[in-house]
Amino acid sequence: MDRRGQADRLQESLRRHGQEVDPALVPEVIAWWERSGNADATFAELDAALRAQGVGVEGETLARAVWDWLGVSAPRSVALGAGRARLTHLAELHDVALPSRARELGGQFGRERTLVPDLRRARPWLGEAGSARDVLTLIFETEWSGFLALPGEVGPWVYVPSVADLQSLSRSYAALVRVASRAGDAEVLDAAIRLQLRSPEGSLLARLEATDYRDSPPGRHRSRLRPASERVDAPQLMALEEAFWDAARTLAHTRRDAWAARRG
Missing domain, CATH: 1.10.150 (DNA polymerase; domain 1)
Known part of the structure; x- marks a missing residue:
């Protein structure tokens, strides 16, 4: 934008x-x-x-x-309660072994607002590919079989070639959630602002902010009450989010190149 x-x-x-x-x-x-x-x-x-x-x-x-x-109409309005752990647990996992399965899942999740943007963000070469069915079909054609997954209820959608790769990306996302949960309002908002300016697709931090996932009650200076060794700053949050997307892009690029080489 x-x-x-x-x-x-x-x-x-x-x-x-x-x-x-x-x-x-x-x-x-x-x-x-x-x-x-x-x-x-x-x-x-x-x-x-x-x-x-x-x-x-x-x-x-x-x-x-x-x-x-930033896309969050009601910050911290979704009470997680005992479901807080679901933020970093697999919410969706689907084996995509056939092109027909890719098309089927595209239809099933066609209304998932973040699915197409997330898969494209890890694959900038897809350009303006259209529907979820179109995107998943194209990914299958260029990367072959894999897993479509959602590592956390509000987390990013990913397409990975193996369970080990899914575990790696899940750990990267969990690190962001874990550190952000200790941050104050000012630090999270500043990080989300900068991420929005760098990538208008929006940030994972903004998605998380719709829930009450953070430990501290609302208040722009709450983080100052923590010991200095426990404080979290905006650059740290940005680095964790960008590390996730870097890993997702590298994985998709490597898989695409490997499949292209195999096909000759």
Whole structure:
């Protein structure tokens, strides 16, 4: 998504939270924000950018609007309770041994909002492949048999050639969940903002934020109450999420090349 698209989404999120903003100002705010460098963008900088344009929004209201912009309309609204462990346990596992099975699963999960974006994100060479059926069929043709899996109820969909590869990606995702569960609101939000600016497909952190998976109660400075040795910062969270996607891309690329070589 380009800067204009990002600006439009932010404006709409602010409007849904009762903040009317002159449409002409929002692109300037985004441009100012991006000039600070995606690697260093923070919620505080966005707040300052808005105020510099004469738009003052109360902190918690702005935080909710930004989460809305990131795709989370109701942060921490899904109570996990005893199901907290399901965040890192396999929620779906399907053996894909035949092209007909790939098509069948594509139809079965056609309404899964994140399935196609997740599989394409690990395979940028797929381009604008269409439906879930189309994507899974194309993956089968280029990577051959494997497993379609969801390593956690809100986790990323993956297609892997072996159980060992699935276990490796699951461990990588679990590491992100484990560390993020100890982070404070400010650190998670800053990491999600930077990940959104780098990859508009959205972040796994944003998906997690729909649940009450984090240990600390809501509050932008809760992480400061932890001992320094236990604190989690935004770059650490970003590194864990990007490590997962790097591993998923490497695995898919290796499998595609191996199958192409085998086919001659």
